[in-house]
Amino acid sequence: MAVTTLAPPRAGGNSPRRRGKAARWLAVLRQPIGASAGLLVAALLVLAVIAPWLWSDRADLVDTDQMLLGSSAAHWLGTDNLGRDLLARILVATRLSIGLALTATAITVVVGLLLGAAPVLIGRRGGRLVTSVITIGVAFPGLLMALFFAVIFGVGERGAVLAIGLAGAPAFGRLSQTLVAGIAERDFVAAARVAGVGRIRLLVRHILPNIAEPLIVNATIGAGGALLAFAGLSFLGLGVQAPGYDWGRLLGDGLSGIYVQPTAALAPGVAVVIAGLAFNLFGEAVAKGMGLSTTSGRTRPLRAALKKLRGGAKRETDGDVVLDVHDLSVTFAGADGPVRPVRGVSFTLRRGEAVGVVGESGSGKSLTAHAVARLIEETGQVDGQRLEFLGSDLLGGTVRTHRDLLGTSLAMVFQDPMTSFNPTQRIGRQLAEVARQHQGMTWNKALARAVDRLRAVRVPAAERRSRQYPHEFSGGMRQRAMIGMGVMGNPALIIADEPTTALDVTVQREVLGLLQAIRAADHVAVMLISHDVTVVGQMCDRVMVMYAGRIVEDLPASELGPAARHPYTRALVAAVPNMRTDLRRPLAVIPGRPVLPAQVPVGCAFAPRCPLADDRCTREDPPMVTDPAGRRVACWHAGEPITRDAGNARTREPLGNLTFGNGK
Known part of the structure; x- marks a missing residue:
């Protein structure tokens, strides 16, 4: 097959997605408030850069003959108690006021992101502890926390920056946590985990780009709050210390002479208000324009041999076996005790074999596949006597110890x-x-x-x-x-979890045909999970039927019909209409509802819905029995014909004419 070299995509490519982002930012600037606030923020940033160069000498010039003068042509806002020009001092103070506020905002964003991303970085157990810290932190007012940290870190610029930055971290962490949790459950993140992507790379490459816009918006608004908070600390004497000065310091110094020279106190206060409004209004405009809410290295090469993995011992197995599962169970903590949505699942999958897994929603099909792929959440526990993939024990060690094997095979x-x-x-x-x-x-x-x-x-x-x-x-x-x-x-196993559910029939056929072609070309084993009994029967060699977290029947796909022996399997097949279905009779349905994992009854889980159930079925859970042909079934009445009441007589009917219930 020909290989074409492709240059890496350019960051500045003129893609529709990039054009869409640019259009949204332009839409923000087209709003009157967005344009005004954007220009004001830009002006403040420019002023913060150039003001000390232009007016530092005038701002620091002491002239005792010009003390506490009012506005004049020489001094537009007057002078302070040492004869220094007030306007020049306010302009020069812009750099320190804005710079310290942005530094505190950066600390808030970094610490908040680390707190919010803790479940991804350190796992859910450690993440729960961090979540508790965030919950406690957001319960306290931000200014109170800032004062608390200011006392701990001491007075001065450094202490104030750390105090304000850490005081805002819990609220930003709660926002980050909510956004990260929403993305971390998406399928592409699960796919990245299967591919062996590390936690840090998973966060940086797959999660953060999808939540960047709301974080930027809230950081912009937070900069305005940090500016006000920093001015407050400096006003109280906990922030910038003499001879340095910011707007809060100027406000505090001018307050003592407010009745003699009111401009000395009012002008710095006006500067704080204008700058704070500029950042907040710009953030609000960005949020409105984007439709958001404001409330809320190097890679490792493939190992030369995958014969031995850390944490899992390898045993001698049939070289044709791809997946060997014995007595697999998945357990979650529930309100009334442990819940086991997967119970004692056992099967073997060989190279080139296609096995279908069918059953109603909640029967444990996807959880079984996720347990094999090591995608069960940390709140869940995977146990079993054996779970081996290509001879390697997946129950030992962690996902990291098996990442190369799972990522490539x-x-x-x-x-x-x-x-x-x-x-x-x-x-x-x-x-x-x-x-x-x-x-x-x-x-x-x-x-x-x-x-x-x-x-x-x-x-x-x-x-x-x-x-x-x-x-x-x-x-x-x-x-x-x-x-x-x-x-x-070079995968040895493809697990396809409902791969055609959202597709039309024509595309469905193409996708299934593609899986078949890959299977035939590379001798790949396929595990197809589906609700469509017909598709599974046509594509697979063998079918496993699951109910209430366990396999109740394992049979060749060619026998998925009248030859099926478990009543549940026959019910699933009977519920699928075909060209021979008698339209004069109600469609076949399975009476009752599937069993909830937390409410599995004693005995056979299907007994409350089964027309063959007797007292033994409600007392004893039938074991899995294997016949000489290799077919497996777990039923006390396997293969018995279904009977139903017809008036006062008991009749026996073939599967095709059977109605399991009327759905009422």
Whole structure:
């Protein structure tokens, strides 16, 4: 297959996304308030740079003959008690006032981001402790906290900057925490974790770009608050100390003579108000223009051998086995005790084999796949007698110890193609990150590999498409690109979790055909999770039926019909209409509701909905039994014909004519 070298995307590319961002900023500046506040902020920043050069000598000139004079042509705002020009001093104080406020804002932003991103950086357990600290911090008024820290750090510029910066950190941390949590649950973040992206890189490359705009807006507004707070500390004598001066210091010095020279106190106060309003109004204008709310290194090369991973011992296994799972369970803490949405799941998946997993929503299909891919949240616990992928124990160690293996040999295709990619990065760059992370490729080679993989999954004009953003792809194209990301390495297993749910029938057929082609070409094992029994029956070799967190039947796909032995499997098949369905009769449905993970009954979980259930079913949970042909089923009445009442007689009917319930 031909490989085309692709230059890295330029930061200044004239893409629709960049044009959209530029248009939004221009829209902000077109607003009267936005334009006025923007010009005022720009003027303040320019003044902060040039004022000390132009007026420092005049501001520091002591003239005892000119003390406490009123406004005049020589001194527009008068003089202070040492005869120094008030206007010059206010202008010169702009640099220190603005500079200290921006420094304090920077501290607030950095510390707040670290607090808000703690669940991503140090895990959910440590994140909960940090969340408690944030909750306590936001319970106290900001000015009170600033005074508290000012006493700890001492008077002076440094102490005041630290005090104001740390006092604002809890509120900014709460905002960051909310925004980070919203992005961290997206599928493209999960995909990055599967690819082995480290926590810091995950935060910097995938999460922060998606929350940058609201953070910038709130930081801009926060700068105005920091300016006012700093002036307050200097006014109280806790901030800038003589001979230095900022607006707060000038206000405090002028207050003593306010009845003799009121301008000495009023002018610095007006400067503080104008500057604070400028930052706040500009931030509000940016928020309004963008539709936001204001309330709220080097990569490691691929290991030469994946035969032994840290934290997990390898045992001798059949070389044809890709995934070996035995007695797998996933447990979460619940209000009334532990909840196990996955209970004792066991199966084996071999090279080139396609296994379908079907069942109603909440049956544990996706959680089983996520447990295999090490994507279960830290609040959940994955246990089992065995969970081995390519002979390596995934129950031992952490995700970091298995990142190379999972990043190159396991591919995840998620349900929603729109959330499977980071919307702030180009498609090619996201695919290339896998090669950079695990194969040590340069950007040029990694991007060329990305184009090659896009071409392999039948994306037309692959080189041009690699430079586009996810929103420029259709749903089917995004799903193909997601599969392309999975085959950036050499996957031995592709887990496709509802890969065609959001797609129309034509595109669905193309995506499934693509998975089949990859499977045939590279002898890749496929685990297809779906609600569509028909699709699974056509595409897979074997079907596992899950109910209430466990596998209730494992049978060849060719027998997914009348030959199925578990009542739940037959109910699922009967609920799918076909061309032979009798339209004069109600459509077949499964009566009742699926079992909640926290309310699994004693005995067989399907018993309350099963037409074959008896007293034994409600007392004893049936074990999984394997017949000589390798088919497995967990049912006390496996293979028995379904009976239903017809008047006063008990009749037996074939599966095709059976109605499991009327849905009432």
